[in-house]
Amino acid sequence: xxxxxxxxxxxxxxxxxxxxxxxxxxxxxxxxxxxxxxxxxxxxxxxxxxxxxxxxxxxxxxxxxxxxxxxxxxxxxxxxxxxxxxxxxxxxxxxxxxxxxxxxxxxxxxxxxxxxxxxxxxxxxxxxxxxxxxxxxxxxxxxxxxxxxxxxxxxxxxxxxxxxxxxxxxxxxxxxxxxxxxxxxxxxxxxxxxxxxxxxxxxxxxxxxxxxxxxxxxxxxxxxxxxxxxxxxxxxxxxxxxxxxxxxxxxxxxxxxxxxxxxxxxxxxxxxxxxxxxxxxxxx
Numbered sequence: 001x002x003x004x005x006x007x008x009x010x011x012x013x014x015x016x017x018x019x020x021x022x023x024x025x026x027x028x029x030x031x032x033x034x035x036x037x038x039x040x041x042x043x044x045x046x047x048x049x050x051x052x053x054x055x056x057x058x059x060x061x062x063x064x065x066x067x068x069x070x071x072x073x074x075x076x077x078x079x080x081x082x083x084x085x086x087x088x089x090x091x092x093x094x095x096x097x098x099x100x101x102x103x104x105x106x107x108x109x110x111x112x113x114x115x116x117x118x119x120x121x122x123x124x125x126x127x128x129x130x131x132x133x134x135x136x137x138x139x140x141x142x143x144x145x146x147x148x149x150x151x152x153x154x155x156x157x158x159x160x161x162x163x164x165x166x167x168x169x170x171x172x173x174x175x176x177x178x179x180x181x182x183x184x185x186x187x188x189x190x191x192x193x194x195x196x197x198x199x200x201x202x203x204x205x206x207x208x209x210x211x212x213x214x215x216x217x218x219x220x221x222x223x224x225x226x227x228x229x230x231x232x233x234x235x236x237x238x239x240x241x242x243x244x245x246x247x248x249x250x251x252x253x254x255x256x257x258x259x260x261x262x263x264x265x266x267x268x269x270x271x272x273x274x275x276x277x278x279x280x281x282x283x284x
Contacts, residue, residue, distance in 0.1 A: 019231050021052040026061050026232035030239025033065040034199065035247055036136060036178025036259045037266075041125040044172055045270065048122045052228075056217045060229060063210040064236030066203065072244045073199055092152075099156055100163035100197075101204045107167050108209070120172050126270035128173025133263030139182050140191070140256045147190035151197055158187040162197060166205065173267075176202065181256065191251045199244070 028046050032039040040058060047053035070077075108115075148154060165183025169176035177198050184194025 021050050022228035022232040023235045026235030027239045029061050029236040030065055031243055034177050034244055036175045036181055036256055037263055038173050038175035041173035044125050045122055056213055059209055059213045061232035061236045062206050064233035065240040066206045068237045068240035096156055096159035097200050100159040100201050103163040104166040108170055115170055125173035126267045129263045129267030132174055132178055133260040136256050136260030142255050147188055149190050149193050151193050161187045195251045
């Protein structure tokens with residue numbers, strides 16, 4: 001075998017062996033996207049230690065999680081939306097989702113590049129994990145919480161409030177699901193209803209973010225990510241299916257406080273590690 005061919009084969013084998021990294025990142029995405037711990041934050045931290053991925057990769061593998069959410073909630077989506085708004089009584093709910101989607105869409109479009117350039121840093125993520133955990137402990141008290149259970153009775157004011165809460169999640173480490181669920185609790189929804197609306201709101205928000213990223217990176221995306229992107233999407237899809245169903249059951253009888261404590265402990269451990277090792281937490 002010619003020496004050049006042997007080098008090419010060895011390089012291909014090494015590339016295949018490296019696929020465990022996007023597979024692991026996809027699993028992390030699926031495990032964290034729909035619970036209030038910040039999937040983007042976990043991906044930034046994991047990517048930092050694995051020396052793999054990019055901001056484009058982290059956003060695009062979320063498409064696997066979105067496909068899983070679409071699959072798991074399709075019956076409920078059709079029931080609440082009135083067959084995609086074809087029935088008059090289904091249109092108000094779709095309009096509420098649209099109203100909640102707009103604030104983050106506008107802020108994200110205007111400031112995405114600035115946020116990505118300055119905030120997608122392990123040190124910032126660790127700090128936001130702690131801050132978000134404290135917020136969950138302060139807002140979601142233990143025990144049964146009284147709140148609106150029927151999403152169809154939710155007001156436009158409540159929907160818009162949740163939409164502004166979602167803007168906080170543009171900062172990595174805050175958690176989109178955490179910001180929207182906690183804002184929903186403050187706005188007067190029950191945990192279950194707030195979580196369910198957070199899921200519905202995730203669909204236009206995350207699909208828009210994924211397709212916008214794909215469009216921006218269209219010229220070099222496949223060359224840079226290729227098979228790794230597909231593997232990440234697949235593992236994100238599978239792990240998301242498991243988490244979505246389990247989390248919806250969990251919030252019906254439990255508070256979010258375990259996630260708050262997890263965020264605080266994980267964030268403090270990361271900050272201590274960075275401080276003790278002198279790691280460059282300002283780099284991606």
